[in-house]
Amino acid sequence: MVMAGVWAAMGQVQASEPSSLYFRCSMTKAQYATVMAARPGEAAAFTDWQQWFDSKQMYGGGKVDTDDLRPMPAETLSQIAGGSRYGSLSEYDEKTGVWRFALLQFSENYGAMISMLAPLRSVAPYCAADSDSFMLVYSYIWGDGDNAYLTLNGRSQFAQAPTPAQRKEADAVLAKLLEASEG
Template identity: 75%
Template sequence: MLVAGLWTAVGQVQASEPSSLYFRCNMTAAQYAEVKAAPPGGAPAFDDWQQWFDSHGMYGPGKVRSEDLRPLVARNLRELVGVTGWGTYSEYDEKAGAWRFALLQFSDNYGEMISLLAPLRSVAPYCAADSDSFMLVYSYIWGNGDDAYLTLNGRSQFAKAPTPAQRQEADAVLAELFKAAQR
C-alpha cells in the first residue's frame, strides 16, 4: 500500500486525517548524490519498530505485522522520494549542506508509515554526526500530536520530542506546502 503523500501526488484521494512528514539530513552534495542513487533501506534493518508501536495507543492488537515490514518497490531512493506534486517537497540546499523532504499528507496508519520511514532512516549514516538531523511525523494540519520523532546523526533512533527549533523548521516548510495547496 502506498503512503498518503504518494497517493496524493498521483491524484488519489484519502478520506482520513493523515499526519505530515518532515525530514532533514545534513550531508555533503556528494553524499546526497550517493544516497539518492542507493537502493532504499528496508524495515528489517531496524529492531525498534515494536517499541515504537508500544509507545502509542494502537487500535487492535498493536503488533507490527510482517506486511508492515515489506519495502515499497523502488530501484533507488530517488525513485521512492522523487514523486512530485501536490503537498510534496524535496530539495538539497548546497549552501546549507542539507536535504529536506516533506509530505503534507503522509499517512494515518503506523504500519503504513514504516514503508517510508525505513528507507529514510537508512539515510542516517550519511547525516553529519554532529548535526541535528531529524525526521518528524506529526499531525501538522489537524493538531493531533506527534507520531514519530527520530534523530538521524550517524544512526537512526526514535527519541522523545523535537527541539523547538526543529519543530519550527518543520512547521515552516509544511506551512508553505499547506499555503500552496490552498491556491
C-alpha cells in the same frame, strides 16, 4: 504514485487523520547523490519498530507484522523521495548541504508509516554527526500530536520529542506546502 499503492495494500493500525512528515539531513553533495541512487533501506534492518508501536495508542492489534516490514517497491531512494507531488517537497541545498523532504499528508496508518520511515532512516549514516538531523511525523494539519520523532546523526533512533527549533522549522516548511495547496 508509489506510496498510494503501498498505503492501499496495508490496512492495519491507524491514527485518526493523516499525519505530515518532515525530514532534514545535513550531508555533502556527493553523499546526497549516493543516497538518491541507493536502493531504499528496508524496515527489517531496524529492530525498534515494536518498541515504537508500544509507545503509541492506536486502533487494531498494535503489533508489527510481516506486512508492515515489506520493502518499498522502488529501485532507488530517488524514486520514493524525488519528483514533485502535490503537497510534497524534496530539495537539496548545495550551499548549506541540507536535504529536506516533506509530505503534507503522509499517512494515518502506523504500519504504512514504516514503509517510508525505513528508507529515510537508512540515510542516517550519511547525516553529519553534529548536524541536528532529524525526522518528525506529526499531525500538523489536524493537531492530534506527534507520531514519531527520530534523530539521524550517524544512526537512526526514536527519541522523545523535537526541540522547539526543530518543530518551528518543520511547521514553517509544512505551512508553505499547505498554503501552496490551498492556492
